[in-house]
Amino acid sequence: MSSFLIALIIIIIVGVGYWIYQTSTRIVVVEKAGQVFTARKLYINPKTILPIVILIIALFIVISVRIIPVGHAMVKFNILTKRFSVSNEGIAIVPPFIYKTYIYDMRRQEYTMSARKGEGKRPNIDDSLWSPTKEGLQVGIDLTAWYRINPDSLIEVHRRIGPDYDEKVIRPAIRSVVRHVISEYPIMDVYSAKRREIQEEILKRVRQLLEPDGFIIEEIVLRDVHFTPDFAKAVEEKQIAQQEAERMKYVLEKEKLEAERKRIEAEGKAKAIEIVSRKLKEYPEYIKYLYVDKISDKISVIVSDQGTILNLGDLKKKNSK
Numbered sequence: 001m002s003s004f005l006i007a008l009i010i011i012i013i014v015g016v017g018y019w020i021y022q023t024s025t026r027i028v029v030v031e032k033a034g035q036v037f038t039a040r041k042l043y044i045n046p047k048t049i050l051p052i053v054i055l056i057i058a059l060f061i062v063i064s065v066r067i068i069p070v071g072h073a074m075v076k077f078n079i080l081t082k083r084f085s086v087s088n089e090g091i092a093i094v095p096p097f098i099y100k101t102y103i104y105d106m107r108r109q110e111y112t113m114s115a116r117k118g119e120g121k122r123p124n125i126d127d128s129l130w131s132p133t134k135e136g137l138q139v140g141i142d143l144t145a146w147y148r149i150n151p152d153s154l155i156e157v158h159r160r161i162g163p164d165y166d167e168k169v170i171r172p173a174i175r176s177v178v179r180h181v182i183s184e185y186p187i188m189d190v191y192s193a194k195r196r197e198i199q200e201e202i203l204k205r206v207r208q209l210l211e212p213d214g215f216i217i218e219e220i221v222l223r224d225v226h227f228t229p230d231f232a233k234a235v236e237e238k239q240i241a242q243q244e245a246e247r248m249k250y251v252l253e254k255e256k257l258e259a260e261r262k263r264i265e266a267e268g269k270a271k272a273i274e275i276v277s278r279k280l281k282e283y284p285e286y287i288k289y290l291y292v293d294k295i296s297d298k299i300s301v302i303v304s305d306q307g308t309i310l311n312l313g314d315l316k317k318k319n320s321k
Contacts, residue, residue: 016055066092071107073151075158076100084155102158104149108218111170112144115226128226129175131182139182139190140226145174145206146218153214161213169213174220177205191225198222 066087068074074087077100087094094101112119115128128140147170149157161168181202182190190198203220210217 012055012059016052060095061093064093064095066094066101068092068103071105073104073106073154075102075104075155077102084159086154102163104154104158104163106149106151106154108146108148109166110144110146111166111174112142112223113171113174114142114223115140116142129178131179133182133187133190134185135187137187138228139187141178141182141190141222142224142226143174143178143202143220143222145170145220147210148216148218150211150214150216157214165215169210170215173209174202174206177202177209181205187227191227195222195225 066074068087068089068091070089072089074092074094076085076087076092076094077083078085078098079100080098113122113127113129115126117126128142130138130140133139149165157165181198185194185198189195199220199222202222203217206220207217
């Protein structure tokens, strides 16, 4: 019941009491021990009985009304019959002094364990889940679990666990399962290769553990993986070494390709020289053709000395045959 409603009820009761006092009392003269004085005495006035009855009924209804928020449910325990019942979101009439009530959130809830301060259920501490791997190395896991209460099991959850189920059941179950799963994998699989597989395995085992208790586990996400400072330094050095090895591999491959190119180029030049040498032996004048071939096409006659004139057109035709 809200504080506003409680204050309103108190005001109404005080106001009605004052009205009854004014309408149902009379001033009378009383003599006692030889002394006369006035006093107020209560007289039952039939006109006030009906309003009082109506007021009492109205107050009983008002204090019996409970508003259940959207996405929530209310467990009611009857202290007379010792039975439980459930009311869903909306308005419910719960007679006071007969029922004890408890409100439960039926929407999706999250439980986060993280090394970062300000996150998770314990935001002021490093709440990362540290676990040994297959090699015995320590690795820290940050994760988030999304879950909700099974509506059909709400009464059993209340009877056997209670409202603080997240700390009693959810947290211990997840931490236990994560430690068992992580211990089955090498540390580098946890970091990269089989991270998705590990996440699915954790989800499967947590469901097997918590669903019989009345919880629906929707998803578990591995958010981050932490190493000890020494191992993190070793991983960084290994990555640097791998990058350097890849760079050297690239340089060697490049030099190998360059050497291959030069070899092919040299073989081509040697082959060309061999062909030219053979032609020169067969046709001594072939050297003149090669000389002329390098001259511009616009030159048709060359005077080599005072008595020698070369006709380039005839020479080209002769060699082309």
